[in-house]
Amino acid sequence: DIVLTQSxxxxxxxxxxxxxxxxxxxxxxxxxYNLMHWYQQKPGQQPKLLIYRASNLASGIPARxxxxxxxxxxxxxxxxxxADDIATYYCQQSRESPPWTFGGGTKLELK
Amino acid sequence: xxxxxxSGGGLVQPGRSMKLSCAASGFTFSNYGMAWVRQAPTKxxxxxxxxxxxxxxxxxxxxxKGRFTISRDNAKSTLYLQxxxxxxxxxxxxxxxxxxxxxxxxxxxxxxxxxVTVSS
Numbered sequence: 001d002i003v004l005t006q007s008x009x010x011x012x013x014x015x016x017x018x019x020x021x022x023x024x025x026x027x028x029x030x031x032x033y034n035l036m037h038w039y040q041q042k043p044g045q046q047p048k049l050l051i052y053r054a055s056n057l058a059s060g061i062p063a064r065x066x067x068x069x070x071x072x073x074x075x076x077x078x079x080x081x082x083a084d085d086i087a088t089y090y091c092q093q094s095r096e097s098p099p100w101t102f103g104g105g106t107k108l109e110l111k
Numbered sequence: 112x113x114x115x116x117x118s119g120g121g122l123v124q125p126g127r128s129m130k131l132s133c134a135a136s137g138f139t140f141s142n143y144g145m146a147w148v149r150q151a152p153t154k155x156x157x158x159x160x161x162x163x164x165x166x167x168x169x170x171x172x173x174x175x176k177g178r179f180t181i182s183r184d185n186a187k188s189t190l191y192l193q194x195x196x197x198x199x200x201x202x203x204x205x206x207x208x209x210x211x212x213x214x215x216x217x218x219x220x221x222x223x224x225x226x227v228t229v230s231s
Contacts, residue, residue, distance in 0.1 A: 037217035039156075046206055046221040047148075047156065058219070090156055094216040098170040100146070100158040 120225030133207030
């Protein structure tokens with residue numbers, strides 16, 4: 001199974017840039033497709049898709065969210081961070097599925 | 112508007128069974144792969160099971176193989192998860208999710224979840 005590793009938490013100031021990383025135990029890229037996806041989950045709510053295929057913004061997601069990366073290293077960037085962005089962020093891969101695997105989540109906190 | 116509404120959760124004793132349902136609306140259900148993803152209290156997300164758009168293919172995580180069965184009724188736009196021989200480690204909020212058309216790579220939409228508590 002492909003294991004995805006995320007830092008548990010990240011502290012950021014409002015209006016600053018937040019960079020959340022996700023590292024895969026093996027490549028999740030096939031030709032030009034990077035099969036890494038990102039979700040946001042606020043307390044007490046269901047997760048919401050933010051980014052698919054590493055860099056594609058899901059419908060209705062603000063442009064301050066962006067994704068990048070290939071191979072085994074991927075990044076979700078929020079710039080600038082707003083109060084509404086305080087949440088836990090998960091990466092997920094579909095390169096080798098089943099199983100579809102998630103990272104452990106990164107909790108974005110205010111500094 | 113895509114809507115996924117789960118039901119059927121609650122308190123159940125270890126070793127017993129429970130069936131979850133997910134009523135889908137706002138899209139052509141029979142065109143999409145569907146999946147269940149769970150989240151234990153204070154923990155991260157964990158994929159449980161996937162079913163193809165036509166029900167011909169199903170996939171399970173190892174820890175639920177032989178105990179859980181995912182199924183769908185395309186005429187009723189409803190997804191199911193039959194859970195047998197439940198264990199304490201199955202305690203979680205179970206989310207119904209939709210993939211993209213014809214296959215699942217990412218989980219585009221999520222229901223609000225239903226809590227399953229396995230305890231004596």
